[in-house]
Amino acid sequence: MPSNQQLYLMYAGGQWFEAASGQTFDSVDPYRGHIWARLQRAGTEDVDRAVSSASAAFRSGDWANLTASMRGRLLTRLGDEILRNADELATIESRDNGKPLSEMRAHIRELAKWYYYYGGLADKLEGAVVPVDKPDMFTFTRKEPLGVCVAITPWNSPLMLATWKLAPGLAAGNTFVLKPSEFTSASSLELCRVFEAAGFPPGVLNVVTGFGTEIGESLVSHPDVAKVTFTGGDAAGDRVAALAAKHRKRLTLELGGKSPNIVFADANLDNAARGVAAGIFAAAGQTCIAGSRLLVQEEIAEELLERVGEIARSARMGDPLDGDTQVGPITTPAQFNKILEYIDIGHQEGAKCILGGAAKAIPDAPTARFIEPTIFDAVLPDMRIAQEEIFGPVLAAIRFQGEEEAVGIANNIRYGLAAGVWTGDIGRAFRMAERLQAGTVWVNTYRAAGFQMPFGGYKKSGYGRENGLEAINDFLQTKSVWIGLGDTSDPFRMR
Numbered sequence: 125m126p127s128n129q130q131l132y133l134m135y136a137g138g139q140w141f142e143a144a145s146g147q148t149f150d151s152v153d154p155y156r157g158h159i160w161a162r163l164q165r166a167g168t169e170d171v172d173r174a175v176s177s178a179s180a181a182f183r184s185g186d187w188a189n190l191t192a193s194m195r196g197r198l199l200t201r202l203g204d205e206i207l208r209n210a211d212e213l214a215t216i217e218s219r220d221n222g223k224p225l226s227e228m229r230a231h232i233r234e235l236a237k238w239y240y241y242y243g244g245l246a247d248k249l250e251g252a253v254v255p256v257d258k259p260d261m262f263t264f265t266r267k268e269p270l271g272v273c274v275a276i277t278p279w280n281s282p283l284m285l286a287t288w289k290l291a292p293g294l295a296a297g298n299t300f301v302l303k304p305s306e307f308t309s310a311s312s313l314e315l316c317r318v319f320e321a322a323g324f325p326p327g328v329l330n331v332v333t334g335f336g337t338e339i340g341e342s343l344v345s346h347p348d349v350a351k352v353t354f355t356g357g358d359a360a361g362d363r364v365a366a367l368a369a370k371h372r373k374r375l376t377l378e379l380g381g382k383s384p385n386i387v388f389a390d391a392n393l394d395n396a397a398r399g400v401a402a403g404i405f406a407a408a409g410q411t412c413i414a415g416s417r418l419l420v421q422e423e424i425a426e427e428l429l430e431r432v433g434e435i436a437r438s439a440r441m442g443d444p445l446d447g448d449t450q451v452g453p454i455t456t457p458a459q460f461n462k463i464l465e466y467i468d469i470g471h472q473e474g475a476k477c478i479l480g481g482a483a484k485a486i487p488d489a490p491t492a493r494f495i496e497p498t499i500f501d502a503v504l505p506d507m508r509i510a511q512e513e514i515f516g517p518v519l520a521a522i523r524f525q526g527e528e529e530a531v532g533i534a535n536n537i538r539y540g541l542a543a544g545v546w547t548g549d550i551g552r553a554f555r556m557a558e559r560l561q562a563g564t565v566w567v568n569t570y571r572a573a574g575f576q577m578p579f580g581g582y583k584k585s586g587y588g589r590e591n592g593l594e595a596i597n598d599f600l601q602t603k604s605v606w607i608g609l610g611d612t613s614d615p616f617r618m619r
């Protein structure tokens with residue numbers, strides 16, 4: 125751990141180190157408005173150092189020589205250490221991204237389960253004996269790790285999203301270079317300390333800090349990197365996908381969304397109202413799974429919007445480190461401006477703002493960037509506020525008449541990360557679950573995730589899956605082994 129808590133060093137091969145250039149950058153507390161941490165601004169030399177540490181750890185030494193069961197036990201110990209350090213990690217995360225400490229604590233305590241689950245899987249990654257249709261052959265497959273994996277994470281939930289990558293990737297035997305967002309890097313560096321306490325050998329986890337355009341691209345295209353697992357926005361995702369294709373890297377992409385939360389007249393309206401509010405106002409809407417499009421059946425629209433508005437008005441906004449706070453500030457100035465721009469766009473497009481619609485001043489924190497929970501009614505499906513990811517507390521309400529129309533509106537979008545359905549009709553629940561084009565469909569619930577359930581996008585929301593048994597396959601490759609049991613035959617004929 126860095127000697128001075130405010131100055132963070134990077135971590136590679138078990139050593140803390142400064143950027144070769146000597147340059148740093150600042151992390152600002154989004155509530156208090158002051159610089160609270162200084163980070164190393166990595167360049168390509170630092171990227172090389174981190175990748176070569178990860179590569180050395182993958183090829184030989186304590187990690188490479190561990191049995192799969194021992195690897196699993198290390199992951200289990202990591203889960204224990206996460207629990208031991210959960211409060212400290214949550215405080216750092218909350219300080220950095222402005223999300224309420226109460227939610228961050230719960231999040232981080234939950235992450236231990238990912239390490240327990242994938243720790244348990246580490247020694248169950250079996251190949252198969254294949255009965256090939258050829259005499260004198262014994263054939264089998266082996267499941268092997270890929271090598272050095274690069275994990276790139278966004279600012280909204282750094283440790284959760286890093287864990288979704290690290291836990292399956294490490295269980296499979298890979299090593300990692302992690303690059304957190306330049307806005308929220310501190311908790312990923314603290315994670316290295318937790319790895320050390322769990323007993324991980326040097327070089328298994330390496331963390332470089334800096335800017336996407338400066339080091340993200342050199343990480344993705346680095347010749348010694350086998351796989352990239354990326355969570356972030358559309359623009360960076362496009363760039364990463366292009367580079368990964370050019371350099372033939374395996375890639376998992378978790379991108380944005382514009383998820384519909386669909387409420388039918390036969391739903392329990394109290395439950396639905398809470399689900400709709402949770403989908404868009406929790407975390408100030410800064411989540412990829414935000415239910416940012418409310419599709420509501422015409423006859424209950426007024427009543428539902430009234431109830432959602434009531435919940436939104438009661439949200440306690442304030443200091444994220446205060447245990448009672450439910451909604452914190454917007455994390456970055458750019459994001460704050462972007463949300464306000466979209467509110468303007470909503471007005472210009474002719475949608476009707478029925479709640480919020482402006483920045484909110486908090487007297488104790490004059491520089492903090494809060495935005496009032498905002499609801500636009502009378503939104504048409506092709507308006508920009510109904511099609512583009514805002515990543516803020518702005519709900520676009522679209523009214524529909526019947527199920528067919530709801531499905532059409534819900535699917536008429538380039539994203540497909542998640543969808544919510546609220547109904548009392550079991551048949552409709554199953555029909556909707558089948559027809560919605562989204563990687564996750566929640567029925568009569570919203571914003572639930574778990575280590576056993578695959579998570580990922582349809583369409584432009586990305587590809588590959590995190591969590592569950594599937595995720596580990598994205599960190600493995602299959603080798604086919606043929607053993608000839610007899611004499612070799614005609615050299616000019618394929619066997």
Ligand code: NAD
Nearest residue numbers: 277278279304305336340341356357360363378379380412
């Ligand atoms: P971002 O795309 O700006 O940045 C994400 C990460 O990519 C950062 O670490 C950044 O430094 C890096 N990066 C930026 N440009 C890069 C480049 N050219 N090459 C390599 N790396 C680069 O996203 P953000 O603003 O930090 O996060 C918000 C976005 O993340 C939203 O769109 C949100 O929907 C998405 N997100 C998706 C999920 C999911 O699981 N699908 C989860 C959370 C957030």
